[in-house]
Amino acid sequence: MQNVEMLLIDANKLFREGLKKLLDGSSFVISDEADSMAEGMVRLEAGMKPKIALVEFDAGSDDISVLQQMREKHADLKLVVLAASTRNIHNLARCFEAGADAYLLKNISPDALKQSLKLVLLGEKVFPTRLAAMLISGQVDTQRPAMASPDLQGLSEREIQILRCLLNGHPNKVIAKKLSITEATVKVHLKGVLKKINAANRTQAAIWALNNGLSAENAAVITPRRGAVAHGGSTPTTASPIEFGSGV
Numbered sequence: 001m002q003n004v005e006m007l008l009i010d011a012n013k014l015f016r017e018g019l020k021k022l023l024d025g026s027s028f029v030i031s032d033e034a035d036s037m038a039e040g041m042v043r044l045e046a047g048m049k050p051k052i053a054l055v056e057f058d059a060g061s062d063d064i065s066v067l068q069q070m071r072e073k074h075a076d077l078k079l080v081v082l083a084a085s086t087r088n089i090h091n092l093a094r095c096f097e098a099g100a101d102a103y104l105l106k107n108i109s110p111d112a113l114k115q116s117l118k119l120v121l122l123g124e125k126v127f128p129t130r131l132a133a134m135l136i137s138g139q140v141d142t143q144r145p146a147m148a149s150p151d152l153q154g155l156s157e158r159e160i161q162i163l164r165c166l167l168n169g170h171p172n173k174v175i176a177k178k179l180s181i182t183e184a185t186v187k188v189h190l191k192g193v194l195k196k197i198n199a200a201n202r203t204q205a206a207i208w209a210l211n212n213g214l215s216a217e218n219a220a221v222i223t224p225r226r227g228a229v230a231h232g233g234s235t236p237t238t239a240s241p242i243e244f245g246s247g248v
Helices: 013-023 037-045 061-073 089-098 110-121 129-137 150-154 157-167 172-179 183-197 202-211
Strands: 004-009 028-034 052-056 078-083 102-105 126-128 241-243
Touching: 004 013, 004 037, 013 028, 013 110, 028 037, 037 052, 037 061, 052 061, 052 110, 061 078, 061 089, 078 089, 078 110, 089 102, 089 202, 102 110, 110 126, 157 172, 157 183, 157 202, 172 183, 183 202
Parallel strands: 004 028, 004 052, 052 078, 078 102, 102 126
Antiparallel strands: 126 241
16 A cells, blocks of 8 residues: 555644654655644645545534535545544534544544544545444433424435434345335435435434434444444444445
């Protein structure tokens, strides 16, 4: 694998230096760095062309705005958000809505980080399985409304059932069996749901459902669909990235 140049944006110089040391000897090379999103944008505008931007996220509205600008002006750039915690699921949703390709926790292991970056380069959306499990089990403060969003009123009962199945992480085959319909019918309904809620894939649809007050039924963790790959350490402090793919 050829070297992959990256722009690292983080206010903590010690963290930046440490990450460069951890990646030393790998194919991922931090070729430039910045201590803020605004400075990172300036460096991109100056002509540097990294394949990946590792971006610190502090939930500020300015950061989201710059993240959106990076996506709009640099379509080929892979945006990987580095977050310190999982306290608010809205941060995850806002990042993906702004165009992020991955949402990783800063306590991720070096090996898991490298594997996540490889998945991002392949075009996958990546975020921690631990975060997914916490979402479904209710351990994360989602700040969801007590009642479902009015946006759900535009969906049929079957489409809402499909969304609940996505929150459970069910592949199309399982959804078909659960709802007593064919896999072809599941695909038709899923495409309709994605179009109605303006989501690009299953992951975005699941995040949209959570943000609009929908919850999974009888679920403890999200299980990846066939073809998805899970990675990560064996301890609860290691964020284990998982990709759900972009198909329906």
